[in-house]
Amino acid sequence: MTSIILMNPLITPDPGLAIWAILIFSILLFLLSKFAFRPIVNSLKERQDSIETALNAANKAKEEMAQLQSKNEDLLREAKEERNKMLLEAKDIANKTMDDARERAKVEYAKLIDNARKDFEAERVSALMQMKNEAGKLAVDIAEKLVKKELSDKKAQEDLVSSLINEAKFN
Amino acid sequence: MVNLSIYKNIKTIIFIVATLLLSNNVIYAQHDSEPHTTTTSEVHNTDATSTTTEAGHNEEGHSTGFNVKDVAMHHIADANQWHIMGDIHIPLPVMIYNRTTSEWIVGLSSMFHHGEALKGFEMNHSDRIVPINGTDSYIDFSITKNVFTMLLVAFLLLVIFITVAKACEKNKGKAPKGLQNIIEPLVLFVRDEIVQPNLGKNTDKFLPYFLTAFFFIWLNNILGLIPLAPGGANVMGNIAVTLVLSVFTLIVVNFNAKKDYWKHIFMPPAPVWLWPILIPIELIGVISKPFALMIRLFANMSAGHIIVISLTSLIFVFGKAGMSIAGSATGAAIAVPFVLFISVIEILVAALQAFIFTMLSAVFLGLALEEHHHEEHAH
Numbered sequence: 384m385t386s387i388i389l390m391n392p393l394i395t396p397d398p399g400l401a402i403w404a405i406l407i408f409s410i411l412l413f414l415l416s417k418f419a420f421r422p423i424v425n426s427l428k429e430r431q432d433s434i435e436t437a438l439n440a441a442n443k444a445k446e447e448m449a450q451l452q453s454k455n456e457d458l459l460r461e462a463k464e465e466r467n468k469m470l471l472e473a474k475d476i477a478n479k480t481m482d483d484a485r486e487r488a489k490v491e492y493a494k495l496i497d498n499a500r501k502d503f504e505a506e507r508v509s510a511l512m513q514m515k516n517e518a519g520k521l522a523v524d525i526a527e528k529l530v531k532k533e534l535s536d537k538k539a540q541e542d543l544v545s546s547l548i549n550e551a552k553f554n
Numbered sequence: 555m556v557n558l559s560i561y562k563n564i565k566t567i568i569f570i571v572a573t574l575l576l577s578n579n580v581i582y583a584q585h586d587s588e589p590h591t592t593t594t595s596e597v598h599n600t601d602a603t604s605t606t607t608e609a610g611h612n613e614e615g616h617s618t619g620f621n622v623k624d625v626a627m628h629h630i631a632d633a634n635q636w637h638i639m640g641d642i643h644i645p646l647p648v649m650i651y652n653r654t655t656s657e658w659i660v661g662l663s664s665m666f667h668h669g670e671a672l673k674g675f676e677m678n679h680s681d682r683i684v685p686i687n688g689t690d691s692y693i694d695f696s697i698t699k700n701v702f703t704m705l706l707v708a709f710l711l712l713v714i715f716i717t718v719a720k721a722c723e724k725n726k727g728k729a730p731k732g733l734q735n736i737i738e739p740l741v742l743f744v745r746d747e748i749v750q751p752n753l754g755k756n757t758d759k760f761l762p763y764f765l766t767a768f769f770f771i772w773l774n775n776i777l778g779l780i781p782l783a784p785g786g787a788n789v790m791g792n793i794a795v796t797l798v799l800s801v802f803t804l805i806v807v808n809f810n811a812k813k814d815y816w817k818h819i820f821m822p823p824a825p826v827w828l829w830p831i832l833i834p835i836e837l838i839g840v841i842s843k844p845f846a847l848m849i850r851l852f853a854n855m856s857a858g859h860i861i862v863i864s865l866t867s868l869i870f871v872f873g874k875a876g877m878s879i880a881g882s883a884t885g886a887a888i889a890v891p892f893v894l895f896i897s898v899i900e901i902l903v904a905a906l907q908a909f910i911f912t913m914l915s916a917v918f919l920g921l922a923l924e925e926h927h928h929e930e931h932a933h
Contacts, residue, residue, distance in 0.1 A: 419712070423722050
């Protein structure tokens, strides 16, 4: 079996070629890793890191922007609410003022009417009193005239009295 | 965990058996063809005991015409010169140490053109420089096709990645530019999809190894798909290269393994009387994981090259090696769509195998680095 392996040039390693392969590959490995792969891999890593930090920063900025925006929206909403509230309050106050005014006007009016009625009443009473006084005076006058007439005729006296009384009945 | 390693072992065993079956066929096929080929007076390199002797008998062809198997084997094998077409080759540096005579052969492969011999060596038909007597023990340190491709890949990777590293430093804090835009996603892919899920907080320490392995394998595979001269080498389909890579993973995994890893091997969470069985199995598991990596990468990449060259060979098989134009045209009509199809798949496979090798290395390392806080729980 060993002779079969050794006889076949395909699977018989050529020592000279193997030595060259060792030499070339190890020198290539040394030179490439020292002068080529280290800088390349380092720069790749650096770039990867810088891209990652840049992306992170961008994301953070985005988040902050979103936060700021939502804050702005909140503020705007609050301001709107405030305004609505103020409008409502103003309306209330206006209504109340108007109601108050109306009420006061009513009261004033009632008071005026009342006063007028009272004045009228007083006027009437005083007029009545005057009339009473007039009537008294009239009665006294009549009485005076009667007394004066009594002296002459009895019958005439009675007639006069009755006519006077009739006269006075309108009251 | 026990189940997992046993499963891995089974897979490895299947791999070994499959490889041996495949090699058996190759060997028998070669023996079948031997009577024809030995008619030529050349008797070199028939001694199979020399470990590095090419087993391909390439003095074929005088009577049998076009031999797809030899073309494919030649195509996926390493070579001391770069074959362009016909008799045109790009010479490559040669450095061979003859252990028997303690001699060095240094020069260009063009020294061996036209069958010239030098210090007892000559170029065989597979474009390998081998001792003429076939018995000399030697080590070939030459810049072969595969070595050249690996050097080219290493050079390209250094240029590309150091350029990007400089651009990274220049464009610090700015948007990436040009080449950076291509390379950075790939680096990120390896880091985030392969290494990070398995190693977690240990990612940074081991990332350079996985990046190097991934891009080295991938670019070698991609260059292997290009049929023209600086490409076409079957580097990751060479067992020596995948052996080295998997040994690197073996070392990285076992030298960084935590206490729990070794505890799991030498004191498995099972009754003590089972330990004599389990400990050897676990020890095999230590080797079989990188062994599977080695075989997987080698077999997948070689298979791709074999399929492409075999389909291309249809043109020459149908055309009777250039004798029949109509046959060649028929072969081309069949071969071109198929080669295109397989080549596109191979582009995927090139990346996929680099991914799988790196991914499994990361998985093995991740398992070795794992620390259990709950004793023997949920295995």
